[in-house]
Amino acid sequence: MRKSTLFFMSLAVQSVLLIGAFTHAAYQHGRDAFILGETAALVKRLELTDLCLFTEARYTRHPTQADLHSPFQDHPLSFEHFPSGSLLALPKGIGGR
Amino acid sequence: MGNWFERQRNIIDFTLSSLVRRKGKNLALLLVYALLVFLLASVMFFTHALRREASFVLQGAPEIVVQRMSAGRHELIPARYLGMIKGIRGVSGVRGRLWGYYFDPFSGANYTLMVPEAFSHGSGDVIIGQGIARTRLVGPGDVLSFQRYDGTPAILTVREVLPSASELVSSDLIVLSENDFRRFFGMAPGLYTDIVLTVRNAKEVATVAGKVQKLLPDTRPILKSEILRTYDTIFDWRSGIIVVILSSAVLAFIIFAWDKASGLSAEERKEIGILKAIGWETSDVLLMKFWEGAAVSLTAFLAGVLLAYVHVFFTPVMLFEPVLKGWSTLYPSFKLVPFINPYQVATLFFLTVVPYTVATIVPSWRAATIDPDSVMRS
Missing domain, CATH: 1.20.5 (Single alpha-helices involved in coiled-coils or other helix-helix interfaces)
Incomplete structure (x- = not known):
């Protein structure tokens, strides 16, 4: 062939x-x-209200219900703690969006 | 027409024989190319399917959730707020919602405890999600033991396990009665986690939310449209991050393709030189190079896309599992409903085949314009 x-x-x-x-x-x-x-x-x-995708922390389990400043909830200058958190976008209303 | 077709076939025959002669190098290129398409297609299929599924199932989410904020954090909301919100024109229903988290030291997982509007079982009974059933190895009729806020044990009987098809929203859920919930967390009767409200006219949702915030300045209304938008953003963000990471792989591949196409081996140069010496035109060599690119591109592209489809919709997305799991102990085991469209495949085509073609055009032209005399002499 x-x-x-x-x-x-x-x-x-x-x-x-x-x-x-x-x-x-x-x-x-x-x-x-x-x-x-x-x-x-x-x-x-x-x-x-949310998908059960990341159960490691409350702001990754319920991103829509999390505090607006949840990435800094432990301390205003604290770094993101959880790997999933570092991949989440900023909540609405932060950064002028 | 027949002649033209036969000419193309002859050139393809020759091109494929030429590719097979250098099979090691070309096979490596094909594999790397297919792997790249596979990775990009997997990300695209996975995030798109997840986004579509989220937007579909979350259509049932509450129209407005009202949280109380205190010192910048979500705080329990008093029952008197229910009456105040009910008085707002346009609000058709108000209900205090009870839900919270429980860290299970036994399994190291976080559970979401939730009280539904109507609980079909009695006190001491629970309905659990598949994730908990899997983690704690329990089923209907079994007993779960937790620790209440005051250290006393809470013995709860599993009455139902939520269907596995709903794991994407219910994997870590423990549905229980209001009485059990309040005893579990020591929550006073006049307090709720938040308030959900329904609005008579869907067009008035934003107006009602504005009125709630004006009436109760320490609250934060969350609209269903915001919930849906958040998930859109999350998946855009996640897929964007992965694509950015993969873009370095695309770049490396383009360099690899460029290098492969421009760094003609002595054998290839000799081959082109001989072809031109025996009467091949520059356009014939270009045509040969075109078919060479087309054979590699199309084969790698189609193989990559097909493998990605199988990976995302027929396996538990093994490649992304560690990224998605993060540090979670309890992770839902879900099967995505395949949502793919021609637009996605076209985007992938432009993301992978076009850069490859562009990277090989100039080297192909250079190869086609080789002077046969100088090549054969060298």
């Missing part, structure tokens, strides 16, 4: 797989819509 045929075949297979990924995403999205709806209902029922 010619090398160019192999090349085009491999590109075609990869492109089909990429289209497959899009199709899978659309199918899975439709399938998981119910689960997402259930989670949204749980959020509403329990009046939750």
Whole structure:
């Protein structure tokens, strides 16, 4: 078999797989819509405000409910303590945003 | 048309044979390229899916949360504030919310204790999130032992475990009755953690929040729109930071690609010299270089994107887990709903393929304009 045929075949297979990924995403999205709806209902029922992504500190567990100056909550000049905290953006309203 | 197509195929055949002759070097380039695309695509897919999921599930969040601030910190809010807020025109419902944190020395994890508006079980019963069930190895019917604020033990029976599909919002939750919560933290009956309110007309939310702050200057209203915006910012920030870190890798790759394309080996120079001597035009050599770039770029790009899709949506995102976990002991185990769109793939294409193409254009032109005579003599 010619090398160019192999090349085009491999590109075609990869492109089909990429289209497959899009199709899978659309199918899975439709399938998981119910689960997402259930989670949204749980959020509403329990009046939750945040995602449970980082449980190490209160201002990383509930960033939307944290004090405006939470990065400096231990001391006005203190450095950020937790690794997640160093990756969080400043709360709204600080730095003129 | 047939001739043109056959000519392209012949050049591709030759280009691929040439690439295979130097397979070690080209395979290394392909691997590095695919790895770079994989990393960037993983970050993009992961943060986008998380952002979409956050914006979807947090639509159920309270319209306005009112916190009381004291000495610059969140403070418990007295029950009399409920009546004052209820009197504001446009407010349709007010409720005091009770929630707090508990550090469990047994597992070294922080839990969120929460009192719902209607608790379906009795005193001494709890509903827990999957993360706690996993960390403490408990299930429905088992008993959890904690320590109250005064050091006395609190024995709580697990009645339900929240579904694993909701772990992204409920992994560390302990849902319990108001009575148990107040006894647990020693909180007086007239106090709440914060207040949530509903507004009759959605357009009036900001006005109502303004009125709350005017009426109760020591409070801080947090709107649902702010909650949603915060998550948008967090994921933008996080993905931005990772992309900035990865940009050094992109830069290193561009230098690598430039070096690879410009530092033609003696064998490659000889090959081009012979091709030109036997009648290949400069445009033919350029075409060969174009197909060489296209073969490497497209293969690496598609492989990287596909691997990233599998990594983010079929595995527990192993690569980012340590970054996301931080120092957390309890971490939710969640499966993201795949949200990808052609715009993301196009962005990735421009972030990876375009820099590679730009970095190899000039060296390719130089290679194509080699003087065959001087090359063959040297």
